[in-house]
Amino acid sequence: MKKKKVLFFIYQMGAGGAARTMLNIINNLDRTKIDPVLVTLNYNGNYEDYLKSDINFIKLETKRLRSAIFPLAKVIRHEQADAVFSTIPNYNTVAILAKLLSFTSAKSIVREAAYLGGDFSANMKLRAYGFLYRFSDKVIALSNGVKENIIRRYNVNPKKIQVIYNPVDVNGIEHLIGDGNIAGEHKSIFTDDAKVIITAGRLVKDKDHETLLHAFAKLKRRINTKLVILGEGELEASLKAKAEELEIADNVYFLGFQRNPYIYFKHADLFALSSLHEGFGHVLAEALATGIPVVSTNCRPGASEVLNDGEFGVMCNVGDAEDMAVKLYETLTRDNEQLMQMVENGKERARAFDAKRIAKQYEESFMQTIGQNDRS
Structure with a gap:
């Protein structure tokens, strides 16, 4: 089976939970199936030292998230990515737009980690994210409660959502x-x-x-x-x-x-x-x-x-x-x-949350989503 190239996008490999999750997923993927590429903005993060040496790590020449769309699209195109994976709504927005502007067949996979919303303005913002998520191929929720929230407040099709818990190393x-x-x-x-x-x-x-x-x-x-x-x-x-x-x-x-x-x-x-x-x-x-x-x-x-x-x-x-x-x-x-x-x-x-077990679930999700290309 030919290896699939998955591009992971995050603001920086800083000290937060999203970076730690990204680290645990990338480090534990089966390299015979997945070839990971990590892309961040031009920051130095605490978790960079823990990345495995075989990971292709690219930093964009910008520190502004809104300025990352076109450079990220260029990387997606240059790396010939089979899929683009991102997490957190603001980063997901950039990743989806960059994928669209890359004019490639790469699949878009976004992850939702938080239980957001509540008041009117927040819920309207989530609906906007939900509209953009229509251009993604899969939405991964990190708990069943988050999945229910995405369905209710983002108005995302339940068939597009998969629950995968956070990986713990x-x-x-x-x-x-x-x-x-x-x-x-x-x-x-x-x-x-x-x-x-x-x-x-x-x-x-x-x-x-x-x-x-x-x-x-x-x-x-x-x-x-x-x-x-x-x-x-x-x-x-x-x-x-x-x-x-x-x-x-x-x-x-x-x-x-x-x-x-x-x-x-x-x-x-x-x-x-x-x-x-x-x-x-x-x-x-x-x-x-x-x-x-x-x-x-x-x-x-x-x-x-x-x-x-x-x-x-x-x-x-x-x-x-x-x-x-x-x-x-x-x-x-x-x-x-x-x-x-x-x-x-x-x-x-x-x-039950061991990183190797959870990374296996991500592998299967990536391969299944990318496989939609092969069937089309």
């Missing part, structure tokens, strides 16, 4: 834990008798770290504990101010972006997610893979699917600091046998 996480070390200046956080709660994610409104801070303040009155927050974002200063206001600043540690967050997860006692909504909840699956108990808000649709409505982790109400504090306390004070069972169940659940 379970083996890679295990290697990073085995080979990794917590930074010297952070080691003291994990070496005393205090229970350590950890979270990771961009410091933005949707992650609702403020509710977590309120929950932690309530929990701190009952148990000796610390809170470690990994990630960067626009709300860092206001969240630090909130920690001061709640008189917990001495026990809350903002450690920024960490290249190897998994070694931090492994040394903590519990992972907490306070998001308002998640399309999938990739970090939950990664936390399960590290062998740490999880407490998460029931941020639909993602968390409920990853944790199977509480089977593989404890769930609490969205935006409810009181409920979260109770669930954090109950989990931290479980006996060792209960915690070990929780950890083993979580590890088994993470295997």
Whole structure:
């Protein structure tokens, strides 16, 4: 069988979940079937160092997304791509237009990762994306909840949509834990008798770290504990101010972006997610893979699917600091046998999202979609 060339387009291989997903897909594709080409704008991203050396990596000579359409079309044409794959609505728009302007027979495959919409203006914007998606050959949703949202708010034909969960590099996480070390200046956080709660994610409104801070303040009155927050974002200063206001600043540690967050997860006692909504909840699956108990808000649709409505982790109400504090306390004070069972169940659940398994699903989707050319 002749190898198929798939061009992957993303803004940059930065520190976000979309770049991490792209990395896990590309690195784990079967090279006897798929020849991957990665195209980004002219940025340097944190995940570039983790790309396999056999990947054809091209950077466009622009840092503006709107200026990428014609250069990307030229690359599609020059590389003779069989398919163009992109993720996130703005990037999908550019990829679809570039594919059309390449005047090639390449198939267009877009991925939707977020549960978007709600108010009138947002829903109208999604309808516009949905109109453009009519020019794509397949839409991949990262959860069943996201698929339902695409059908309802984007008005996309359900027959065009396929659900493929996020890939989690379970083996890679295990290697990073085995080979990794917590930074010297952070080691003291994990070496005393205090229970350590950890979270990771961009410091933005949707992650609702403020509710977590309120929950932690309530929990701190009952148990000796610390809170470690990994990630960067626009709300860092206001969240630090909130920690001061709640008189917990001495026990809350903002450690920024960490290249190897998994070694931090492994040394903590519990992972907490306070998001308002998640399309999938990739970090939950990664936390399960590290062998740490999880407490998460029931941020639909993602968390409920990853944790199977509480089977593989404890769930609490969205935006409810009181409920979260109770669930954090109950989990931290479980006996060792209960915690070990929780950890083993979580590890088994993470295997369902293993990158090699998910990459295989992407391979089959790419080959099936490209195969439409061969039948036409």
